[in-house]
Amino acid sequence: MEQEMKYILMMNTMRAGCGVPQWPQKDLQAHIAFMMGLNQELHERGELVSAEGLSFPDQAKLIRAGKDGRPITDGVFPESKEFLAGFWIIDVDGPERAYAIAAQVSAAPGPGGAPLNMPIEVRPIMAGPPPEML
Amino acid sequence: MNKPWDETCGYLLRELAPQVLGVLSRRFRDFASAEDAVQEAMIAAFRQWPQEGMPDNPRGWLIQVASRRMADQARSEIARRERETTVARDAESATLAFDIDSDLDPDDTLILLFMCCHPALSPSSAIALTLRAVGGLTTAEIARAFLVPEATMAQRISRAKQSIRDSGVPFRLPSPEERAQRLSAVLHVLYLIFNEGYASSIGAHLQRLDLAREAIRLTRNTKSLPPDHAEVTGLLALMLLTDARRAARSGPDEELIPLERQDRRLWDRAEIAEGLELLTAALSKGSVGFYQLQAAIAAVHDEAERAEDTDWPQILALYELLRRVSPGPMVTLNHAIAAAMVHGPAQGLQLLTALDADPHLAGHYRLEAVRAHLLEKMGDHEGAIKHYRVAARQTTSIPERNYLMAQAARLAGL
Numbered sequence: 001m002e003q004e005m006k007y008i009l010m011m012n013t014m015r016a017g018c019g020v021p022q023w024p025q026k027d028l029q030a031h032i033a034f035m036m037g038l039n040q041e042l043h044e045r046g047e048l049v050s051a052e053g054l055s056f057p058d059q060a061k062l063i064r065a066g067k068d069g070r071p072i073t074d075g076v077f078p079e080s081k082e083f084l085a086g087f088w089i090i091d092v093d094g095p096e097r098a099y100a101i102a103a104q105v106s107a108a109p110g111p112g113g114a115p116l117n118m119p120i121e122v123r124p125i126m127a128g129p130p131p132e133m134l
Numbered sequence: 135m136n137k138p139w140d141e142t143c144g145y146l147l148r149e150l151a152p153q154v155l156g157v158l159s160r161r162f163r164d165f166a167s168a169e170d171a172v173q174e175a176m177i178a179a180f181r182q183w184p185q186e187g188m189p190d191n192p193r194g195w196l197i198q199v200a201s202r203r204m205a206d207q208a209r210s211e212i213a214r215r216e217r218e219t220t221v222a223r224d225a226e227s228a229t230l231a232f233d234i235d236s237d238l239d240p241d242d243t244l245i246l247l248f249m250c251c252h253p254a255l256s257p258s259s260a261i262a263l264t265l266r267a268v269g270g271l272t273t274a275e276i277a278r279a280f281l282v283p284e285a286t287m288a289q290r291i292s293r294a295k296q297s298i299r300d301s302g303v304p305f306r307l308p309s310p311e312e313r314a315q316r317l318s319a320v321l322h323v324l325y326l327i328f329n330e331g332y333a334s335s336i337g338a339h340l341q342r343l344d345l346a347r348e349a350i351r352l353t354r355n356t357k358s359l360p361p362d363h364a365e366v367t368g369l370l371a372l373m374l375l376t377d378a379r380r381a382a383r384s385g386p387d388e389e390l391i392p393l394e395r396q397d398r399r400l401w402d403r404a405e406i407a408e409g410l411e412l413l414t415a416a417l418s419k420g421s422v423g424f425y426q427l428q429a430a431i432a433a434v435h436d437e438a439e440r441a442e443d444t445d446w447p448q449i450l451a452l453y454e455l456l457r458r459v460s461p462g463p464m465v466t467l468n469h470a471i472a473a474a475m476v477h478g479p480a481q482g483l484q485l486l487t488a489l490d491a492d493p494h495l496a497g498h499y500r501l502e503a504v505r506a507h508l509l510e511k512m513g514d515h516e517g518a519i520k521h522y523r524v525a526a527r528q529t530t531s532i533p534e535r536n537y538l539m540a541q542a543a544r545l546a547g548l
Binding site for chain 1: 256257258259261262280281282283285286287288289290291293333530531532535
C-alpha cells in the first residue's frame with residue numbers, strides 16, 4: 001500500500017495557438033463535456049481537491065512591488081512560449097494514479113473528436129512526510 | 135438528569151460510535167446505510183449534547199436516533215417505490231423497542247476494523263472509512279485533517295463502502311485462518327494514520343485534527359480486543375515511543391530538528407515508559423515482527439540520555455533482524471546508517487554505493503541526504519554541500535527541504 005499524496009496537473013497551452021479555439025461547435029461541446037465528466041469522475045472517486053480553468057493570457061498582469069511596496073503593473077506583457085490554461089489538484093494513492101489521470105486529461109477530444117494528446121505537467125505537492133533524520 | 139458536557143464527553147461519544155454501528159449493522163444487515171445513519175446521529179449528538187448535556191444513556195440515545203434515520207430512509211425508499219408504508223412503520227416500532235444492551239457484541243469494533251481495513255480497499259479509502267466508522271470522526275473533521283474538500287472525502291467514504299458491498303464481506307469476524315493476514319492490513323492502516331499525523335504535526339497545519347493521537351487511540355482500542363497479538367502491542371509501543379519526541383522535533387519556526395540535536399529533556403517520559411513496558415510485554419511473547427522491531431529501535435534511541443550515548447551496535451543488530459523479517463529499500467538504507475555509526479562513515483559510504491544500484495533507492499532524496507551527512511562526517515564539506523542540495527531538490531516535504539538547504543548553507547558558510 002502506498003501512502004496517498006497530492007499532485008498538481010498543469011495543462012500548458014502553446015501561446016501561438018491560444019485564444020478561443022476555432023473548432024466546430026459540436027467538437028467544442030464534446031471537449032467541454034469531456035472535461036466536466038472528468039471532474040465529476042475525479043470527485044466521485046474522492047480524488048479531486050480542486051480544478052480551475054484560467055483566463056486567457058490577455059487578462060494576465062505582471063505585478064511587482066515598487067520601492068514603496070505598492071504594486072506596479074508592467075506595461076508590456078512579456079512573450080512566453082507557453083501559458084498555464086488550467087490545473088487540477090488531486091489527492092491519490094501514489095504517482096501511477098496521478099500519471100493515469102494526466103493521460104486522461106491529455107487525451108481530451110479536439111477537432112473532429114481526435115485526442116489532443118496535450119502535454120500535462122505532473123508535480124508532487126510538497127506535503128510528504130519528513131522522516132526522522134539521522 | 136443530563137450530565138454537563140465537557141471534553142471527555144467528546145471522547146466517550148467517539149468510543150460509542152463503533153458499538154452503535156455494530157448493533158445497527160447486525161440488526162439491519164446493511165453496513166453502508168447503518169454507517170451513514172450513525173454518522174448522522176453523531177453529528178446530531180455533537181450539535182445537541184454540548185448545549186443540553188449528555189443523556190443518561192448516551193449509547194441508547196445514539197442507537198435510537200440512528201435507528202430512526204434508518205427507518206426514515208427505509209420509508210422514503212418504500213414511498214419511492216409506491217408501496218405500503220406499514221412495513222416502514224413496523225420497522226420503526228421494532229427498532230425502538232429492542233433491548234439495547236443485550237444487542238451489544240464485544241467483537242463489533244474488531245469486526246468493523248477488519249471490514250474498514252479490508253485489503254480490497256485502497257489505503258486512502260481504508261483510512262477515511264476507519265476514521266469515520268471506527269474512530270467516530272465526522273466527515274468534515276477527516277476532510278480537514280487531509281486538507282481535501284468535505285464533499286471529496288464524503289465520496290471517498292461512500293466509494294469505500296460500495297467496494298465493501300461489492301466484495302460481499304459479511305458482518306462477522308473472519309475465519310481464524312484469515313485473521314492473521316487481515317490483522318496485518320488493520321495494523322498497516324493504523325500505521326499510515328499515525329505517519330500522516332506525525333508528518334503533519336510540523337508545519338502550518340495547526341487547525342488539523344491530531345491524527346497521531348487518533349491513531350494511538352484506535353491502536354489502544356485494537357489492542358484491548360482479542361486476539362492479543364504481539365504485533366498490535368508492538369505497533370502501539372512504536373507509536374508511543376515515536377510520539378514521545380513530538381515536542382523536541384521542531385523548533386520555534388517549525389524547523390525540523392534531527393534526533394541527534396533534539397533537546398531530550400522535552401521528550402515525554404510517561405509515553406516512553408509506557409512504550410517500553412508494552413514493548414517488553416510484546417517481545418516476551420516470542421514471535422518478533424516488523425512493528426516490534428521498529429519499536430525496539432525507537433526504544434534504543436529513547437533510552438539514550440544524550441545522542442552520543444546511543445547504543446548503535448544494538449540498533450545495527452536490530453536492523454539486521456528487520457532486514458530478514460521485512461526487507462525493503464528503507465530498511466536497507468537505515469541499516470547502512472547504523473553500520474556507519476558503528477564502523478565509521480567510510481564504511482557507511484561504501485554501503486551506500488551498493489544501494490545506488492537499487493532501483494527503489496537510486497536518486498531517492500533520503501539516500502542523498504544520508505550520503506551528504508556521512509560526507510560531512512568524513513570532512514568532505516564540498517561533497518556534503520553538493521549532496522545536501524541534491525536531496526533538497528528531490529524531497530517532497532517542505533520542512534525537510536528547509537532543513538537540507540540549511541545544512542548546505544551552514545557548511546558553505548553562508
